[in-house]
Amino acid sequence: MARDSQAALVALNRFGFGARGGASGDFLNAASDPRGFVKAELTRANGVLLEVPGLQSTPALGKAVFDYQFEIQQARDAAAKSAPPAPESQPSPDTKAQRRNLSLNSIAMDMAPKEASKEQTAKPPENPDAAMAPAETMRPNAPKPPPPPLNIIQKTFRAEALARLQRAVIADCGFAERLVVFWSNHFCISANKGGPARMWAGSFEREAIRPYVLGRFADMLKAVEQHPAMLFFLDNQQSLGPDSRAGKNRNRGLNENLAREILELHALGVGGGYSQEDVTSLANVITGWTYAGRLGQLGPPGSFVFNANAHQPGAQRVMGKIYDAPGVAQGEAVLADIARHPSTAKFIAGKFARHFVADDPPPSLVTRLADVFTETDGDLKALATALVDSDEAWKAPLAKMRSPYEFLVASGRLLAQIPNDPGRYLNGLNALGQPLWAPAGPNGFPDTNAAWAAPEGIKLRLDISAQIASRLAEGVDPRDLLELVAADAASAETRRTIERAESRQQALALLLMSPEFQRR
């Protein structure tokens, strides 16, 4: 029985989002058939989809955000006309681009809160401490102003976040959702790129990640690189073939950003055998991969379109192979080939094992996963199954730290708190350095213990655990919760620490911080 309990911990924490509270019976179920408990979710391909009433498609969201930004721009233009021009507001190169609707992110930039633009233009005050001090210390008795109403972008983001969080909190094991989070981080965008990215952060995951999490890697790769959110995030909607009609007319050209990250981060990995020439060639190949803008000249606003006018004409050589298909097929052919490149199999296998098993995963496991990836032509369900079927994944000690997202979701599950507002989660993620759908760069959030077990991070987790406990410990018995979390796999020390705590609140905070809850 002791061994089964240990396996149950692996099933629940390494592969899933942790045991749910209440009468879920998760721990007993996991203990009686650990592998079956994890794999059950893999048999429900549709279960990975997130179809929630009210969540809209990318084109519908695109149209809404374009219209919203257009209104703001109109209002700004009108205000500028009626007021004398400020000395700083002379036209920059951006202004022209905006008029041509080429530069959505610069429009998003203009949408920054007024306060921020004031801060940027205002002269530094004489006593900077006063300016930076929290408002409450400056005006101790002033009532807090009500928060401004949410705009369409904020509302959408929160609705998407809520749907994802609810799914994670109620899922049986959570393995499928963990896979979604893994792939979503692998192919990350950042909501902070600007209005459209924040608007599309959720729909990107629903449309380009979820349908393929138990499908084929090549299909996910194509869906990702053709998704408006990715094209916007990595600037491809602005990239024009230097010899294309649009490139010549506008005297603009190539942007390598997306092409480089496809090779480096999405498929082959650094050292995967590509050169600078390959980056440039691929950038040429995918010129014209864009999305329709507000006016819908190329298609329904906010949908992926191939703009032949922006496409660099002619054949391109990528990784030693000539691609001479016309139009969008040229890029699709490149993606199909790099999806099954041996470097991709190796890169994905290593990253997959590192995420689930250990910072330095057993080489035998990585090799086997790479072989499965190759033999099944990138079948991601087969990859996930091979991981669960491996002995290494069950034998490796539970030494990885839960990421902030995993930690907060696991807390929500244990305390049976199905959120009806994403605010607490979003704030917690922000404080712990993992803001939802907003990593600092296109390489996504880090996935190592060094990143999440730093002194500052651990102390913050404790503070947040104490906050959660102060809110939710009434009416729960932390000793019972420990049974749900780890049963007889809990260490004597953890059990004693919780039993001897001076209050329910303290006991719950300690449970949430225990190695059994933090490690996976």
Place this chain on the structure above:
Amino acid sequence: METISDCCESLRSSVASRRALLLGGASFAAWAYLPKFARAADGRDPRLVVIILRGALDGLATVAPTGDPDYAGLHGAIALSSSGPNAALPLDNFFSLHPAMPEFSRMYREKKAAVIHAVATSYRDRSHFDGQDVLESGFAGPGRVQSGWLNRALEGLPKGERVTSALAVGPTTPLVLRGAAPTVGWAPVAVPQAAEDTAMRLLELYQHRDPVLASALKQGLALDKAAQGDDMKPKPGTTGAGAMRLVARGAAKLMAADDGPRIGALAFDGWDTHANEGGPVGRLAQLLGGLDGALAEFETGLGARWRDAVIVVATEFGRTARINGTQGTDHGTGTVTLLAGGAVKGGRVIADWPGLKPANLYQGRDLAPTTDLRAVMKGVLKDQFGLAERALAENVFPDSSAVKPMQGLVA
């Protein structure tokens, strides 16, 4: 959790703000010990701050070679000009500083700031993440991420009292300062704290069951204790240039204290200007303005200690000499390193200028590097802390004996 949502209001209020992405990522970390420097002899009490700009700074836009006949053509619409509105600030007859950096310009005139141009690490590919690893690890190539060169430099210094005046906590330590020598970190985040008794009980549990977490928590607690009553809590919604200044101010305050750390590192994100980089005004100008403000905060905040301070600003690589098709620049090679501080022998642009003719560009696209960044770092470490050349060549920057420390950077 009301209070948590207060402190994190910035997430909501900045949802549409690009600046949040550009500048939100700012953090500071410092050595956890107060080194025993022989101060009696000359009364010097040196400080060193390393500022990492992640994303690859466009060196040709920061310190523009306005005297190079090929510059304006290559940098096109975003090129700086030494005349006209928003003119770049002249540094000498050849180089001009971006107009968003008046403070650095003043320091330069006061001979307290210098520029090293056409500089690069030993890394010659164009991946941010590998480039940052090389810049921060101090190894000749990527893949070595266990420790950073600044941390290994600390190991060579005589260790004194543990620093007790650290301010607060932040989520991560930059690689440059990661390693065996213990460090402390700070970033502007504010969360109500758990009771000390709870923390002590948890620490005891960790000491029995999880020594790694025990050590992490212990350090985190020591920091927090020192932060009681601090006034460095961020203003809700602070992003952009304000965030850079705020972090710099906190770092300066920490390092100015008599018992504060002497060596620290900051990282600012967001310099990856692929599109709409902007010229004298625009996206990069905002970033540089934030950096300029951060340098000024150090000057103010370090007070009397500014006299013996050196700040080094470095980035993983430069950007293409020719602008791309979207009014931005792609990943390149040669770039600039900036030095500022009272101890800097400034008023100079140090460059073995390679020129910008097509044949002189690295791989036909980038400013060719003529100075190894490690020479700059070695020169600063040697002059500032008396680190031996051999230790620099073997431990701090392994296998770098061919790269000699640059002489005379510190007055």
